[in-house]
Amino acid sequence: MFAALVFCTFASLPSPQEPPPAPPARGLQLDNGTIFTGTNQLWRGPLCARYDRIDHTAGNARAPVIDLDSAFVVPGLQDAHGHLLGLGTALAEVDLVGTTSFAEVVARAAAKAAALPPGEWVLGRGWDQNDWPDTAMPHHRALSAAIPDHPVWLVRVDGHAGLANRAALSAAGITRDTRAAAGGEVLFDADGEPTGVLVDQAMDAIQLPSLTPAQLRERLLAAHDACLRHGLTCVHDAGVSRAVLDTMLALHAEGRWQLRTYVLLDANERELIERGVWQTGDARIVVRAVKAYADGALGSRGAVLLEPYRDRPAWKGLLLNTRAGIQELAQRCADHGMQLCVHAIGDAANRAVLDAYEAVECDGLFAERRFRIEHAQVVAEADFARFDALGVLPSMQPTHLTSDMPWAPARLGPERTARAYAWRRFLRLGVVVPFGSDFPVESVDPRRGIYAAVTTRRLDGGEELRPEQRLSREEALRGFTLHAAIAMFAEQKLGTIEVGKFADFTVFDRDLRTCPEADILQAKVLLTVIGGQVVYDGRGR
Numbered sequence: 001m002f003a004a005l006v007f008c009t010f011a012s013l014p015s016p017q018e019p020p021p022a023p024p025a026r027g028l029q030l031d032n033g034t035i036f037t038g039t040n041q042l043w044r045g046p047l048c049a050r051y052d053r054i055d056h057t058a059g060n061a062r063a064p065v066i067d068l069d070s071a072f073v074v075p076g077l078q079d080a081h082g083h084l085l086g087l088g089t090a091l092a093e094v095d096l097v098g099t100t101s102f103a104e105v106v107a108r109a110a111a112k113a114a115a116l117p118p119g120e121w122v123l124g125r126g127w128d129q130n131d132w133p134d135t136a137m138p139h140h141r142a143l144s145a146a147i148p149d150h151p152v153w154l155v156r157v158d159g160h161a162g163l164a165n166r167a168a169l170s171a172a173g174i175t176r177d178t179r180a181a182a183g184g185e186v187l188f189d190a191d192g193e194p195t196g197v198l199v200d201q202a203m204d205a206i207q208l209p210s211l212t213p214a215q216l217r218e219r220l221l222a223a224h225d226a227c228l229r230h231g232l233t234c235v236h237d238a239g240v241s242r243a244v245l246d247t248m249l250a251l252h253a254e255g256r257w258q259l260r261t262y263v264l265l266d267a268n269e270r271e272l273i274e275r276g277v278w279q280t281g282d283a284r285i286v287v288r289a290v291k292a293y294a295d296g297a298l299g300s301r302g303a304v305l306l307e308p309y310r311d312r313p314a315w316k317g318l319l320l321n322t323r324a325g326i327q328e329l330a331q332r333c334a335d336h337g338m339q340l341c342v343h344a345i346g347d348a349a350n351r352a353v354l355d356a357y358e359a360v361e362c363d364g365l366f367a368e369r370r371f372r373i374e375h376a377q378v379v380a381e382a383d384f385a386r387f388d389a390l391g392v393l394p395s396m397q398p399t400h401l402t403s404d405m406p407w408a409p410a411r412l413g414p415e416r417t418a419r420a421y422a423w424r425r426f427l428r429l430g431v432v433v434p435f436g437s438d439f440p441v442e443s444v445d446p447r448r449g450i451y452a453a454v455t456t457r458r459l460d461g462g463e464e465l466r467p468e469q470r471l472s473r474e475e476a477l478r479g480f481t482l483h484a485a486i487a488m489f490a491e492q493k494l495g496t497i498e499v500g501k502f503a504d505f506t507v508f509d510r511d512l513r514t515c516p517e518a519d520i521l522q523a524k525v526l527l528t529v530i531g532g533q534v535v536y537d538g539r540g541r
Contacts, residue, residue: 026051027059028503028532033068034511036474038075038482038496047073049503049532056499059532071526072511074477075497076233076504077446078484080395081374081436084237084261085244086159087226088219090440094124096154100131102138109154110146118149121209125155125440127163130299130407137187140165140196153206158297158441161199164206169194172205183320200296200318216247224259228536230445231506231525234260236436236488238341238374239291241266252285258535260284260504262488264291264341267329276336288489289339291374292329293320295349298377298404298411303346306380310413317346327356334362334369341372341395347380347416354386367391372487375400378412378420388429393487395434396423398452399442405458405465417466423453423479424469434487435479450476450512451520459521473513503532
């Protein structure tokens with residue numbers, strides 16, 4: 001099922017004739033580490049890198065030797081679903097994550113507005129009404145009163161809804177007579193006036209100023225550095241535009257892009273999709289996949305369900321793409337050797353994507369394409385086995401369970417909750433389950449995902465949700481290493497510590513397999529190593 005497809009390699013864009021860069025003459029030797037290889041084999045002796053590959057000896061006599069003093073080494077951690085530009089943007093804008101009331105949201109936005117010239121946009125992200133005393137969607141009144149001289153656009157934590165103030169609504173031409181296009185929703189109050197909340201496709205009405213090339217670079221580098229600090233050696237970047245890819249390639253050509261990046265192109269980048277698969281000469285950036293959407297998010301009731309929401313009768317969510325549309329894209333990806341990865345959260349959306357995948361014509365070799373469903377959050381009983389039968393990978397995010405647990409049962413009811421966040425059930429079927437975070441929807445910190453997968457509890461403890469889905473520490477680590485590598489066709493190069501694979505390691509100050517559960521969250525990243533080079537050193541911090 002997991003035989004790799006052959007693909008052509010280019011040194012970089014836009015100059016594919018340029019020869020691949022020669023590997024730098026470097027090496028590395030890690031002594032006295034506690035090593036989790038991710039395989040059934042123990043590693044004996046020092047862990048060495050000869051140039052960019054794992055070996056039993058270092059690349060040269062002057063290679064750095066680091067005494068780990070029993071620190072814990074794992075194969076380089078991956079995040080199989082993140083958004084690098086989204087993370088960099090979140091770091092640059094008003095941070096609304098963790099706000100405990102709408103008043104706090106307004107206060108943070110107002111503080112930002114006070115530092116800006118009148119008329120400049122105030123942008124933020126991260127609010128979640130489910131964390132407030134009043135869990136209803138917010139109304140713009142208080143926000144508009146506090147910030148009358150700036151358009152304000154505050155995106156919900158899941159990225160599938162946003163709140164505009166009066167100035168932003170006016171700029172977008174949204175009135176009581178506005179009706180959202182298919183796949184979107186404009187919320188109105190009892191008087192028929194827009195509340196300012198726009199869901200999914202309705203968000204497109206807000207036209208924000210374009211980022212400058214300098215801002216793109218700054219934000220991508222900020223996200224890049226945050227990933228390295230948190231021990232990530234590779235990210236599957238979901239929904240990449242040509243502008244973002246060009247910027248990333250320029251940074252790579254300058255020697256400033258060290259993070260391995262598996263690019264999931266935006267589904268609208270038709271020309272890039274039809275070009276097919278390629279990578280930089282050093283395989284640091286690989287373009288082989290496409291990201292699309294089937295539905296919205298559960299928190300904003302945009303996920304599409306087979307039966308109505310328990311807490312909103314007669315409402316089943318928002319379908320962002322038809323089965324026919326998904327099928328056409330899936331066929332186009334298959335025809336050009338590209339992997340399709342479709343966001344599907346509700347059970348109806350997951351079924352629509354599986355149906356579309358099943359209709360793809362590819363000479364009986366569909367499983368070799370390793371098409372993915374991103375999130376696979378709520379799955380109908382009859383559809384679990386279809387993932388295995390079709391060879392579809394459910395790319396999942398353990399922290400979605402722990403973030404959603406205070407309110408998900410109210411949305412779904414007990415029967416559907418028992419079919420949600422089911423990573424162990426997939427594993428028991430023999431299905432590969434790559435793990436990620438969906439940052440900036442969730443934290444970029446992989447420790448939180450590991451903790452969520454092995455405890456099914458929130459960071460502050462408390463009761464579990466879906467405890468029967470708990471994984472062992474080793475299973476959770478494989479989700480962020482080997483299974484993520486399989487999801488990008490790289491299991492021969494990444495995902496385990498074996499001679500000949502890329503020398504990518506994440507080093508923690510304690511053994512994540514044996515430390516108390518709460519200590520997983522306290523583990524310190526000591527080193528992030530990519531291709532035999534230390535790209536982050538946290539030992540003295």
